[in-house]
Amino acid sequence: MHEAPDQGHPVPSSHSTLRTVVSKVPEITLGFWVIKIAATTLGETGGDWVTMSLNLGYIVGTLIFAVLFILLVAAQVKAGRFHPYLYWATIVGTTTLGTTIADFADRSVGLGYPGGVALVATLLLISLGVWHKSEGTVSFRSITKPRVEWFYWCTILFSQTLGTALGDWLAGTDRGGLGLGYENGALVFGVGLVIVAGLYFWSSVSRTLLFWLAFVLTRPLGATLGDLLDKPLAQGGMNLSRLYASLVLLAFMALCVHFIPQRPAAPGTAA
Structure with missing residues (x-):
């Protein structure tokens, strides 16, 4: 016999149940990283256009x-x-803001490139630590609730800012820069990404850790490519x-988003 549901404990609707498990971030594929690098390069040129070409400065930008x-x-x-x-418009929003924040800290505040890298790296670690303490994971597969989404996007912002600072530190010749130049800087970060990819395919290193390493490294790669395009x-x-x-x-980037197949990431706790 079919038993009626307990009136004191209503059965959740299928709609509300789905809202708790549907991810609003894409599955991590090769196409994801192609679009990510394009977005970070756009963030560098777009951020520099607003702050430098339009002469609005780092604070206003x-x-x-x-x-x-x-x-x-x-x-x-x-x-x-x-x-x-x-999703990708929001990624561009983080990368342009990351560009102006890093430039403001390095140049206007006067921390220099090493100081900017240290500051933003600390903020990134704090963001990851608070997120992990609150939710027990920092996996991109856990992005299924509004609070976690805010953790995710704040961490993305700090990772983008750190990437900008790292790119400037390696390529720059002033403010404590290592002076490798834009081509060599892009090569260094490209090699770093190859190493991360190798660890992904041929090791048991945490997928969550590798995701965040790759996310940070694609930002300075985009930053150095952007600087290569628009610097004197x-x-x-x-x-x-x-x-x-x-x-x-x-x-x-718009063409890539349109033509490269994308699907929501499967919910879970391990990347």
């Missing part, structure tokens, strides 16, 4: 991108399912217009 970041994350959290264009010839760049470079990257 940071405030502009901070408002954009908050609005995009709020829209992402409010969304009921995975929207590729919204005297500084080792190609002296392209920041606006045109940003528009080309935006178009390329």
Whole structure:
């Protein structure tokens, strides 16, 4: 005989149950990393266009991108399912804000590149630590609740900022930079990504750890590629217009988002 549900404990609807388990971040595939590198390169050229080409400065640029970041994350959290264009717009929001924050700390505050790297690395570790203490995991597969989404996006922001600072530190010749240049800097981070990929395929190292390492390393790779495009010839760049470079990257990224298949990540606790 079919038993009626307990009236004092209503059965949750299928809709509410689904909202607790549906992920709004994409599965991590090769296409994900292609779009990520394009987004980080766009963040470098776009951030430099606002702060340098438009002469708005790092403080105003940071405030502009901070408002954009908050609005995009709020829209992402409010969304009921995975929207590729919204997700990647939010990623661009983190990478442009990360660019201006890193430049402000390194140049306007006067921390220099090593000081900026140390500060942002500390903030990233704190963000990961608070997230892990609260939820027991920092896996991208756990992004299924609004609170966790905010943890995720704040950690993404700090990882993007750290990547910018790392790229400037290796490539720059001033403010304590190591002076490797943009091409060599991109090569170093590219090799780092190859090593992470090798660990992913041929080791048992935590997938969550490898994800965050790769996420950090793709940012300085994009930063050095962006600087290679728009910095003056005297500084080792190609002296392209920041606006045109940003528009080309935006178009390329939009095509990638449209044509590269993407699906929501399967919920879980291990990356």
